[in-house]
Amino acid sequence: AQKITQTQPGMFVQEKEAVTLDCTYDTSDQSYGLFWYKQPSSGEMIFLIYQGSYDEQNATEGRYSLNFQKARKSTNLVISASQLGDSAMYFCAMRGGGNTGKLIFGQGTTLQVKP
Amino acid sequence: NAGVTQTPKFQVLKTGQSMTLQCAQDMNHEYMSWYRQDPGMGLRLIHYSVGAGITDQGEVPNGYNVSRSTTEDFPLRLLSAAPSQTSVYFCASSYSAFQGSSEGTQYFGPGTRLTVL
Numbered sequence: 001a002q003k004i005t006q007t008q009p010g011m012f013v014q015e016k017e018a019v020t021l022d023c024t025y026d027t028s029d030q031s032y033g034l035f036w037y038k039q040p041s042s043g044e045m046i047f048l049i050y051q052g053s054y055d056e057q058n059a060t061e062g063r064y065s066l067n068f069q070k071a072r073k074s075t076n077l078v079i080s081a082s083q084l085g086d087s088a089m090y091f092c093a094m095r096g097g098g099n100t101g102k103l104i105f106g107q108g109t110t111l112q113v114k115p
Numbered sequence: 116n117a118g119v120t121q122t123p124k125f126q127v128l129k130t131g132q133s134m135t136l137q138c139a140q141d142m143n144h145e146y147m148s149w150y151r152q153d154p155g156m157g158l159r160l161i162h163y164s165v166g167a168g169i170t171d172q173g174e175v176p177n178g179y180n181v182s183r184s185t186t187e188d189f190p191l192r193l194l195s196a197a198p199s200q201t202s203v204y205f206c207a208s209s210y211s212a213f214q215g216s217s218e219g220t221q222y223f224g225p226g227t228r229l230t231v232l
Contacts, residue, residue, distance in 0.1 A: 017225075029214070029215075032214050032215055033214055033215055033216065033217065033219050033220075034135060035220060035221075037223075043203065043225070043226050043228070044224075044225045044226060045205060045207075045226070046223075046224055046225035047221070047223070050217045050220050052215060052216065052217065053215060054215070061145065094214075095213075095214035095219045095221075098172070100160060100163055100173055100208065100212075101146055101148070101163060101209075101212030101214070101219070102148065102160040102163070102173060102174070103150075103160075103221055105158050105209075108157075
């Protein structure tokens, strides 16, 4: 069965510093996609970044980048130059196999950026 | 593009009432889905659709109906509201259901916060 694990319930980071949020996954599929979403206190789910299992390069999107280690089944999110607006819950997710296409989410990590 | 839109943003119902949560997307996405988010339970898939005229059940479909008459719209109907359906409901869409491609990226609507008394 597919599973996403985020082991950091809460993290603090100083404004303008970088922070890494951990995510490990378990799947027997050869082809899969990994996603990160941000959920601020206002409640919406915002897509941040995608990494495909066959991508040879780590994905980057502005201040967001992934440290994708396929052999270790991990895809850690790195946020550079943290801003106060980065304070939110962050979810790692995998698109499920089979026909449903559902997203399988981790438990989430709450990030607080300190001024 | 407006992306994925949902209405209403907030709703309070009494037990036994019915209502429809609206969801629309303007990205020509084939795949659409409904999730509910509850504390400690994460996001759970209610129903999904891989194209107009095609719908199927997710993990927690009981008490909900869906239809997909157009590519753009995917309404969720609560048949007879119960307090256990108090939750935040998200509609999401993606170009495809394929798991190994960025085309499978699901974009979420802003959510509907539903309270059933």
